[in-house]
Amino acid sequence: MGQNINGKVTAITDGDTFKLLTKDSTQLKIRVANIDCPERKQPFSKRAKQFTSNAIFNKYVNLHILKKDRYGRSIALIRYNDSLDLSEQLIKNGLAWHYRQYSKDSVLQSLEDKARQSKIGLWQEPTVIPPWEWRKNKRK
Template sequence: MFRFYLISFFICICSILYSQEIEGKVVAITDGDTFKLLTHDSTLIRVRVANIDCPERKQPFSKKAKQFTSDAIFNKQVELKVLKKDRYGRSIAYVFYDNKNLSEELLKAGLAWHYVKYSDDKTLQNLEDKARKEKVGLWIEADAIAPWDWRSSRKKRKQQ
């Protein structure tokens, strides 16, 4: 019986740690999918928007993605549903503002890719597919390069 309680306790702790809800004010926009949040207790958190990937700096539409994110959430109160931390210490989170999900809004605007390496969310994929079909945002370019491919090609060039 003790083993059952120990396992139940462990499962509860894991779910608390990996599905945390945080509220705060957005105080800086790094790029289209990364920003800084100041919590109510004055903790500064670096946030990476979950399950999408916006163009990198120097890629087409990078500035538009950053501006979209800034217009949507900068200096506003938002709610995060933190999924996990990444290797850079950023909180990977769904970001909610004005009854909207930032991941979804960036995809609708054609300013992000659904990050299928980390997500199998059909809603997000459908939003990307619709933006592609309607040639919204970055999808006006037939040869748009996904950020993960762009980063990979830059690494290979640096190694040569």
């Protein structure tokens, strides 16, 4: 895929998923690439959603769509405020995990390591359960 799209963020589903309206009035469901935010009912889920909302809701953002996922969402890198990367900002603020299963991004990994060491955001919790494990346990 690898296409670039600009659009206005019209809804925030959670910390790493939102809806975007393109210039030609197409609505897309977007999943932020390379990260995973806490699931609903997990600690810091509301803060991750609030952070994403404060960062991009009702704003124009630039997407670089990498591919579609099995739910039909466009997985994309998101730039906002001209130069900020949403994946990096969520990780830096301790509101997401670097999704190593799908990403080899060394910058994201180093940001997560720093947030962990500094006990920022979700890393303050005594035990943190990654969202992919949380989802797996919910299915059982």
